[in-house]
Amino acid sequence: xxxxxxxxxxxxxxxxxxxxxxxxxxxxxxxxxxxxxxxxxxxxxxxxxxxxxxxxxxxxxxxxxxxxxxxxxxxxxxxxxxxxxxxxxxxxxxxxxxxxxxxxxxxxxxxxxxxxxxxxxxxxxxxxxxxxxxxxxxxxxxxxxxxxxxxxxxxxxxxxxxxxxxxxxxxxxxxxxxxxxxxxxxxxxxxxxxxxxxxxxxxxxxxxxxxxxxxxxxxxxxxxxxxxxxxxxx
Numbered sequence: 001x002x003x004x005x006x007x008x009x010x011x012x013x014x015x016x017x018x019x020x021x022x023x024x025x026x027x028x029x030x031x032x033x034x035x036x037x038x039x040x041x042x043x044x045x046x047x048x049x050x051x052x053x054x055x056x057x058x059x060x061x062x063x064x065x066x067x068x069x070x071x072x073x074x075x076x077x078x079x080x081x082x083x084x085x086x087x088x089x090x091x092x093x094x095x096x097x098x099x100x101x102x103x104x105x106x107x108x109x110x111x112x113x114x115x116x117x118x119x120x121x122x123x124x125x126x127x128x129x130x131x132x133x134x135x136x137x138x139x140x141x142x143x144x145x146x147x148x149x150x151x152x153x154x155x156x157x158x159x160x161x162x163x164x165x166x167x168x169x170x171x172x173x174x175x176x177x178x179x180x181x182x183x184x185x186x187x188x189x190x191x192x193x194x195x196x197x198x199x200x201x202x203x204x205x206x207x208x209x210x211x212x213x214x215x216x217x218x219x220x221x222x223x224x225x226x227x228x229x230x231x232x233x234x
Contacts, residue, residue: 123188126199138166168191182216197229198229200230204232
């Protein structure tokens, strides 16, 4: 009986030891597992924090670089626009200067050409107008001659005027051609009653040329020297 009780006590103690060991093992495992979980969460938190910080820092760096690049680009763009503006402005100024110089040269050439054309046209148009005037006068007198209601005396006067005008035209033509042989480029002779006006093309004629003109006109047009008026048109 005593042996049986002793064995029961031993079994009971061993059972308590097993239970205690299991409990301690379970407690340690739970603590380790909890610690591991805590450590894992802390490490994960630290990692996330570092990751967030790194991302934020990287973002700031990238943003700063982007701002720098954007600023540089703006500066380059501004400088480029400024340089381009200066170049365009300079080119524009040079173009205006060149265009102004060219315009002035063109204007001088045009003025010179127009002056020459105006002088040439003056003599051409004046000669045409003078011939037209003479032709009109002759035509008017011819109308008188053909009019049956006009007296013979009036017709005689009309005929005399036709002859005078024709002779005057011929005398003017001869005088102008003779004066041109003296070295005068061109001239116009206008007769108004007894007054004779002579317009010479070019520079003012010399005394010798004036004397030659007066001599020819007095001979061909029967004009007095004091009635001859000579001027020039250049």
